[in-house]
Amino acid sequence: MKPPFILRLIGGAIVVAAALVILAWLFLALPGTDGWLVRVVYAAFAVLAFVLLRERVGWLALALVVLAVIPPAVSFVIGLRSYVGLDSASYAEEEWKVRSLPEGRRPLIVHLSDPHFIGKADGKTYEGDEWKIGVLDETAAKIIELKPKFVIVSGDITDRGTAAEWEQAEETLLSPLAKAGIELILAPGNHDLQPFFIEPTKGPPASRSGRQMSAYLKVAARYATGLQTSDGSPFERRMGWIPPSEEEIEKITQQWLQCSMGCPSEGIRGCSYGCNQWLDRQVLSFEKYVEVEDACGAWYPMVRLDKDSGAVFIVLCSNRRLVETAGTNAIGELGDKQIEGLRKSLNSLPTDVRHVFVVLHHTVVKRPGERWGLPTRWDQRGIFDSSAFEFATLPNRLPESLEVVRILQSMAAAHPKIRVHLAFGHRHAAFLGKIDQKDELAGRPWVWVSEAPAAYDPEGGIWIGYDSPDNKWMKWRWWNAGQ
Numbered sequence: 001m002k003p004p005f006i007l008r009l010i011g012g013a014i015v016v017a018a019a020l021v022i023l024a025w026l027f028l029a030l031p032g033t034d035g036w037l038v039r040v041v042y043a044a045f046a047v048l049a050f051v052l053l054r055e056r057v058g059w060l061a062l063a064l065v066v067l068a069v070i071p072p073a074v075s076f077v078i079g080l081r082s083y084v085g086l087d088s089a090s091y092a093e094e095e096w097k098v099r100s101l102p103e104g105r106r107p108l109i110v111h112l113s114d115p116h117f118i119g120k121a122d123g124k125t126y127e128g129d130e131w132k133i134g135v136l137d138e139t140a141a142k143i144i145e146l147k148p149k150f151v152i153v154s155g156d157i158t159d160r161g162t163a164a165e166w167e168q169a170e171e172t173l174l175s176p177l178a179k180a181g182i183e184l185i186l187a188p189g190n191h192d193l194q195p196f197f198i199e200p201t202k203g204p205p206a207s208r209s210g211r212q213m214s215a216y217l218k219v220a221a222r223y224a225t226g227l228q229t230s231d232g233s234p235f236e237r238r239m240g241w242i243p244p245s246e247e248e249i250e251k252i253t254q255q256w257l258q259c260s261m262g263c264p265s266e267g268i269r270g271c272s273y274g275c276n277q278w279l280d281r282q283v284l285s286f287e288k289y290v291e292v293e294d295a296c297g298a299w300y301p302m303v304r305l306d307k308d309s310g311a312v313f314i315v316l317c318s319n320r321r322l323v324e325t326a327g328t329n330a331i332g333e334l335g336d337k338q339i340e341g342l343r344k345s346l347n348s349l350p351t352d353v354r355h356v357f358v359v360l361h362h363t364v365v366k367r368p369g370e371r372w373g374l375p376t377r378w379d380q381r382g383i384f385d386s387s388a389f390e391f392a393t394l395p396n397r398l399p400e401s402l403e404v405v406r407i408l409q410s411m412a413a414a415h416p417k418i419r420v421h422l423a424f425g426h427r428h429a430a431f432l433g434k435i436d437q438k439d440e441l442a443g444r445p446w447v448w449v450s451e452a453p454a455a456y457d458p459e460g461g462i463w464i465g466y467d468s469p470d471n472k473w474m475k476w477r478w479w480n481a482g483q
Contacts, residue, residue, distance in 0.1 A: 018064035022046050025071040042067070089365045089433040089449050101477050102466060107148040108309055108474070109357070109465035112139065113425025113452035114156040115173060116191065119164035126159050126197055131456050133172065138481040139455055139462060140173050144180045146464065149309060151182050154425040154452060155189025155318075155361030157219075160197040161212040166219055174223045184223045185304060185313045188296075189361040189426065192216050193319045196329035213322075217299075227302040227315060230341050296320040297337035303345050309467060310354035314345050316404075318362040332362025332426075334400050342404065346411045349418075355467070355474065357421045358408060364401035364424070365449060367431050405435060408447045419474060421448045428454040430461060432476055450476065 026039055046067050053060035116125045121133045143151060153173075158165035177184060191197055193212050220227075259275040296317030304313040318332040346356065412420040422435070430453045434446035453460040461480025468475070 014061040015064055018061065018068045019046075019050075021068040022064065025068070042071070088368070089431070089435050090368050091433050101146075101464065101479065105466055107146055107464045108311065108355075108467040109150050109152060109463075110143050110146065110148045111152040111154065111423050111450050111452050111463040111465065112143075112455045113154040113361075114189065114428055114460075115153070115169065115455040116156055116159040117165045117169040117172065118159045119162060119168050125456070126191070129454070129457070131159075133168075135456055135458050135460075135481045136172055140176050142479060142481075143177060143182070143462070147180065148182060148464070149306070150185055150311070150313070151177055152185045152313075152357065152359055152423050153187070154359055154423055155187045156191040156425065157186070157189065157216075158192050161192050161194075161215060162198070163215065166215055170219065170223075174219065178223050183226055183304075185227070185315060185357075185359055186220045186224045187315050187359045187361050188216050188220075188317050188319055190319050190330050190332075193322060194329045195322060224302075224304075224315075226304040226306075227313075228304070229299045229302055230337075297335045300338050301341045301345055305350070305353075307350075307352070310352055311357065312349060312353050312355070313357045313359060314342060316342065316358065316360040318360045330426075331397070332360075332364075332400075333397050334360075334404070339400060339403050339407075343407055346407065353418055355419050355421065356411065357423055358404075359423045361424060362426050363451065364404050364422070365435055367429075367451075368433065405447070409435065412445045412447050416445045419445070419448065421450065421474070423450050423452070425452045425454075427451065428457070428460070430463075430478070432463065432478075448474070 022042075026043060046064070049060065049063040049067065053063055115136055116129075116131065117136075118125060118131050123131055125131050157169050157173075174184060193216060195212060198212065256275055263275070297320055300315065300317040302315040304315075306312075316334060316338055318334055320335040320338070321328075321331070321333040323329055323331075342358070349356070408420050408422060411418070429451060431449065431451040433449045435449060450463045450465075452463055455462065458481050461478055464477040464479060466475045466477065467473075
């Protein structure tokens with residue numbers, strides 16, 4: 001006996017909807033589901049379910065719905081495991097968000113993050129947040145008034161990495177600070193480098209990511225002048241390259257298309273990968289060629305030593321892996337080269353160093369009370385503000401996060417006279433704290449953490465670090481445009 005027409009109609013609609021979702025998961029890379037073998041097996045199960053159950057619409061609908069929810073469920077479990085495995089931090093001994101600023105004292109450090117310049121005066125960011133240039137104008141003016149020696153900008157300087165956004169970032173923030181005699185320490189964010197945020201163009205993906213990387217490196221070389229690359233060369237000296245003209249880019253694109261069309265099959269990675277490698281060499285033609293996806297590993301960590309203050313800045317690029325998919329565009333990745341470079345940089349510090357600042361965009365620790373990272377409220381804003389969403393759906397690489405923390409903990413324990421600081425952004429949240437030490441390091445100095453929120457937010461703000469007269473400790477203060 002056939003089920004009623006309305007039930008068959010509902011079942012058919014569910015089958016179609018589930019099939020469309022399954023097709024979407026095949027093209028949308030999520031953590032744990034982006035390997036080609038995983039996709040082939042997944043597609044095979046979907047086809048098998050359809051073949052075996054095509055005469056039983058109800059069972060077919062159920063099977064396809066289960067298949068449709070498997071990819072996000074797997075990604076969530078992988079991300080939640082990464083989140084739970086991260087080290088925790090606790091609030092610092094300093095008063096939380098102290099707003100009174102010492103009069104007549106020059107700060108050593110100002111830490112801001114995620115200004116997300118959008119290239120126009122007002123509008124919305126890629127995520128749909130309200131953005132007004134006035135907030136950043138006020139922030140830049142306040143920093144110039146404070147006259148810190150250094151300003152850390154821990155990534156997402158731009159919203160999409162376009163030329164107009166970089167021009168606005170220079171005009172509003174970077175150039176005024178540099179002209180005021182303030183030295184800048186810049187780290188790249190995922191919005192600065194990931195091709196996912198660029199509007200689709202006719203050109204090949206590799207050329208878009210290459211232009212993003214080169215645009216960031218040009219700005220960083222212009223304003224972060226004290227940094228040295230991982231091989232000890234001054235950053236600006238490594239930038240002896242001439243970007244191709246629009247005519248040359250058009251010619252290169254046509255040659256790339258011819259190369260790609262010569263591939264036996266679009267699915268054969270070796271051929272298309274070779275075409276992209278060739279393209280990268282043309283678009284990103286540095287004095288010493290750097291692979292686009294390995295630029296972070298080849299150039300970073302970058303180091304700046306300031307003998308007067310006894311401060312060392314070690315900048316990491318946590319965007320080594322460039323992607324164009326929604327599920328992976330915010331995942332942080334450092335790579336083995338940077339991890340080893342961080343260890344070497346810390347092991348070769350001069351004896352008179354008093355402060356070490358490790359700067360990157362992505363977070364590697366949890367805040368207090370976030371054991372599981374569950375939302376404090378279950379509306380849309382509360383869910384998106386929760387670290388469960390950030391880590392469980394878009395996780396950082398757990399092994400790398402733990403390795404960074406262990407390296408810094410060992411540094412702090414071995415050199416108790418050196419204050420070790422970790423500065424990052426990415427979560428658009430403010431936090432000042434310290435990383436909990438392991439049991440065997442109990443009683444040793446902490447690793448201090450400053451997490452800066454979105455600088456375009458009136459309720460966001462900046463961290464201001466005041467050095468002690470004997471260069472042995474830091475006192476942090478808070479300021480935002482809305483206070």
